Amino acid sequence: MPHPMQGDVLVIAEHWKGEPEGVTLQMLTKGRELADSGGVGLAVLVLGHGLDDVVEVLRGKGMDTIWVLDDPALARAGGGVEAHAIAEAVRAIDPGLILIGYSLVGMELAPAIAVGLGVTAMTNCVDVGIEDGAVVVTRPFFDGTQHAKIVLEGKGPPLVALQGGATPTVGLGATEVAVRPVAVDLSAVPARGQVLEVIEEAVSDVDITKAEIIVAVGRGIGGKEKIAVIEELTQALGGLMACSRPLVDLGWLGRERQVGASGKSVAPKVYLACGISGASQHLSGMSDSRLIVAINKDPNAPIFQVAHYGVVGDLLEIVPALTAEARKVAG
Amino acid sequence: MKIVVCCKAVPGAVTDVEVAPGGKALQFQSQFQAMNECDEYALEEACALKRAYGGEITALAMGPITTQDILYLALAKGADQALRIDVRVQDPQVASTVLAAALGKMEFDLVLTGTQSRDTLASFVGVAAAARLGLPFAFAVTEVEKDGEQSIKVRKELGGGRFADIRLGLPALLCVQTGIQPLNFVPPGRMLRARAQPIRSLSLTELGLTEEEIVPRGYRYQSVSPPERVGRVRFLEGATPEIAAALLARIRAAL
Ligand SMILES: Cc1cc2nc3c(=O)[nH]c(=O)nc-3n(C[C@H](O)[C@H](O)[C@H](O)COP(=O)(O)OP(=O)(O)OC[C@H]3O[C@@H](n4cnc5c(N)ncnc54)[C@H](O)[C@@H]3O)c2cc1C
Numbered sequence: 001m002p003h004p005m006q007g008d009v010l011v012i013a014e015h016w017k018g019e020p021e022g023v024t025l026q027m028l029t030k031g032r033e034l035a036d037s038g039g040v041g042l043a044v045l046v047l048g049h050g051l052d053d054v055v056e057v058l059r060g061k062g063m064d065t066i067w068v069l070d071d072p073a074l075a076r077a078g079g080g081v082e083a084h085a086i087a088e089a090v091r092a093i094d095p096g097l098i099l100i101g102y103s104l105v106g107m108e109l110a111p112a113i114a115v116g117l118g119v120t121a122m123t124n125c126v127d128v129g130i131e132d133g134a135v136v137v138t139r140p141f142f143d144g145t146q147h148a149k150i151v152l153e154g155k156g157p158p159l160v161a162l163q164g165g166a167t168p169t170v171g172l173g174a175t176e177v178a179v180r181p182v183a184v185d186l187s188a189v190p191a192r193g194q195v196l197e198v199i200e201e202a203v204s205d206v207d208i209t210k211a212e213i214i215v216a217v218g219r220g221i222g223g224k225e226k227i228a229v230i231e232e233l234t235q236a237l238g239g240l241m242a243c244s245r246p247l248v249d250l251g252w253l254g255r256e257r258q259v260g261a262s263g264k265s266v267a268p269k270v271y272l273a274c275g276i277s278g279a280s281q282h283l284s285g286m287s288d289s290r291l292i293v294a295i296n297k298d299p300n301a302p303i304f305q306v307a308h309y310g311v312v313g314d315l316l317e318i319v320p321a322l323t324a325e326a327r328k329v330a331g
Numbered sequence: 332m333k334i335v336v337c338c339k340a341v342p343g344a345v346t347d348v349e350v351a352p353g354g355k356a357l358q359f360q361s362q363f364q365a366m367n368e369c370d371e372y373a374l375e376e377a378c379a380l381k382r383a384y385g386g387e388i389t390a391l392a393m394g395p396i397t398t399q400d401i402l403y404l405a406l407a408k409g410a411d412q413a414l415r416i417d418v419r420v421q422d423p424q425v426a427s428t429v430l431a432a433a434l435g436k437m438e439f440d441l442v443l444t445g446t447q448s449r450d451t452l453a454s455f456v457g458v459a460a461a462a463r464l465g466l467p468f469a470f471a472v473t474e475v476e477k478d479g480e481q482s483i484k485v486r487k488e489l490g491g492g493r494f495a496d497i498r499l500g501l502p503a504l505l506c507v508q509t510g511i512q513p514l515n516f517v518p519p520g521r522m523l524r525a526r527a528q529p530i531r532s533l534s535l536t537e538l539g540l541t542e543e544e545i546v547p548r549g550y551r552y553q554s555v556s557p558p559e560r561v562g563r564v565r566f567l568e569g570a571t572p573e574i575a576a577a578l579l580a581r582i583r584a585a586l
Contacts, residue, residue: 016491078497079467102454104490107446108470108506111427111459120549121424123453136553141357142345143449147558148357154549192467193499196484201492212586237582249372249510262471262488262508270585280452291585293578294564300557307564309581311574321575329579 005038005096005130007157008065012086012100012109013046018053020061022265023101023164023284028061030128030167031099035064037130040096043067045089045182047082049075059177066179067093073186079193081186083109087116088184095157097135099128102161102280104261110161120154123161124280135160144279144302164261164284165306204256206240213239213270216259216286217247220275220296220315224252229319230274236326242266244276260285274315278303295319332386332477334377335437337430337444337457338370338405340398345450354551356421366401368509369445371408375512376475377443378409384477387411389437393420393429399530407517407525415532422547423451427459429545432538434464441483442504446471454506461504469497471508 009031014021028044035042042062046054047069058066069089074082086109090098100106100113102124114121126147127138135152137160152158208214215234221227227247234241245260247253259266261281271289276282278294278301286292287306294307295315304310311318342361351358366374377388390405390413392398402413416433420426434442444457454470461468473494474486481501486494488508535545567574 016493021491078495079469079499079503080462083462104471104488107454108458108468108487111455111457112462112468114424115427115459115462121455122550123423123455140452140558141450141555142342142348142359144452145345145557146348146357146555148350148555149553151551151553152549153551158549190465191500193469193497193503196496196498198489199486199494199496201494213582245509251513261490264492270582272582291581293582299566302558304564305558305560309578310564310566311578312566313571313574317571318574318578321571322578325572325575325579329583 005040005135007094007096008041008043009035009038009097009099010090010093010095010157011042011044011063012098013044013054013058014101014103014105015046015048015054018057020054020058021101021103022169023103023106025061025169026164026167027099027101027162028063029170030162032062034097034128034130038096041065043093043095045069045086045093047074047085047089055179062175063177064175066177067182068179069182069184071184071186076195078195080112081189081192083112084116084189085184085186087113089182090117090157092182092184098157098159100159100161102163103284106161110159114159117156117159119156119159120152121159121161122150122152125160125162126166126280128160128162140280140302143277145298145300163280165287206254206256208240208242208257208259209264209266211240211266211268213237213272214242214266214268214289215239215272215274216242216244216276217274218244218276219246222316224250226316227252229316233319233323233326236323236330239270244282273303273307274319276303277301278305332380332384332441333439334380334386335389335391335434335439335442336370336374336377336405336410337391337442338374338401339367339448340364340392340394340401341367341448341450348555350552350555354553355547357552357555364397364400366404367445367448369447371514372509372511373443373445373507374405374408374410375514376507379512380441380475381409386440389414391430391433392416393418393426395419402530403522403525404517406528407521408515413528413530415530416538417532417534418545420545421451423453423455424459425545425547426456427463429535429538429540430456430460431463432540433533434460436538440501442466442502444504444506446506446508457504457506467499467503468505469499469503470506472505473508473511475505
């Protein structure tokens, strides 16, 4: 049976160098909406070691409670220790709903937290709401060509992992915030793994994050040799060429051109997606672009969810025509 | 190194997608099924590790008899043996329960899975199975090397252009990222030879699980359909040159 929320909405925060990640801010926006409609509070759990900076930044972001789990053991914990710590902290906090980002970090944490707590988890969600007292999510199936609406009705707080970009970030006014420590005994956790080093990728010559026009190519191009068609359009428009992950995996283009969760986040004036389906991991890297144009032969491709203009057709026909038009206008 | 690779048979293009009676599954039509692409990378990485350190590879899949096709492919790609769990599962939480039960009966140093399957798109099963077994795990792994008798060093993606190098004790479970190795083409001759190999199968009962334990819990599908256009997309139609001119005008207006 659906049950009304019986505790706060709890957002698991992701942070880096003292700043909350974008996906965390999006979830705080969504979390506020859910908390208000369920008549409960909004809380956030921050964990790690040396958290003063991020707690300070979070203060103004509209939540009622900041739970802080600060433990030196978390500084270099790997292999599942973090998920264990979160599950224990959540048990102590006893929320009504848990939100986590469907980011690379969230993808690793969510299943282990759910198993640790024995609760229902729904990952890769594009939306979450409350209907008739029950938590309801929408998430993609079958390469994103279908969306299912799912009613959560299990025991315990459901865990919902939301796609980055699924919710806009709204600047939330500061509220009265309670900062509370939450303690978890990590000494009993078996040593599972140790982080040796965190590496940040060096900036390369091709910096797609600075481009005003991006022509992005996906697997729909159908072959490495055909990428020239995209290059020509990129030149005619005076932009930079980017791509989806499979083209990097296939060795067709360099990593520096990859857009998405495991690549670069871009927000150019124009993003032209050619033969890209629009998987959540791609969208999270480009959905903030000012004008999004998509060319895809499948009218149900999820890229059309974020596009402003769409062309349903063969990119090998449309792209050369667009190149010719751009040259004509330029010449 | 004894390696188990979990691979999934996934449907190709689907039609007639509906919520199954009872609301616990999605039903659909599909012309064919294939090995989930992310899992092919896990298999390639297993083969690379075997080349580097020796050992043996077991390919593990769940599903009805038709699932054997992907296990033959796994054998052709370099798995030494294959094991099929004879059960139909769609729900990722249940899948992780069944896989954990099977892995609990096997001997291994390392379990490799992909990062996501193209039908349920959940990125859930690998890590959840590790959590059920209390194994160390890492997600989106791009490099693996042996680091000692009982440990490995892995590099994994954190997103935003960041990576972490992590040391894990063995046995461990890794969700391998796409692109970790190039995908090798399997010559038809190898595929034919693979088809002659036996594939063991295990029933739920043999895993010590009951039908009751594989009923998805905690949710009910309400509806399924192609994504509702929440966005503002306007489709441009007409002859190609007209579309091109219209597109260019919009692009220039945005600059
Ligand atoms: C942990 C993780 C991280 C990931 N990180 C990223 C990331 O950072 N970036 C990223 O992009 N992906 C990422 N992915 C992969 C992502 O899930 C998708 O698999 C990927 O984005 C698909 O790329 P694609 O759209 O080019 O290919 P596909 O999904 O194969 O789509 C190809 C599209 O081309 C269309 N098409 C085919 N032929 C034509 C034609 N002639 N004309 C027009 N259209 C055509 C098809 O209709 C289809 O929509 C990640 C996945 C995981 C699990």
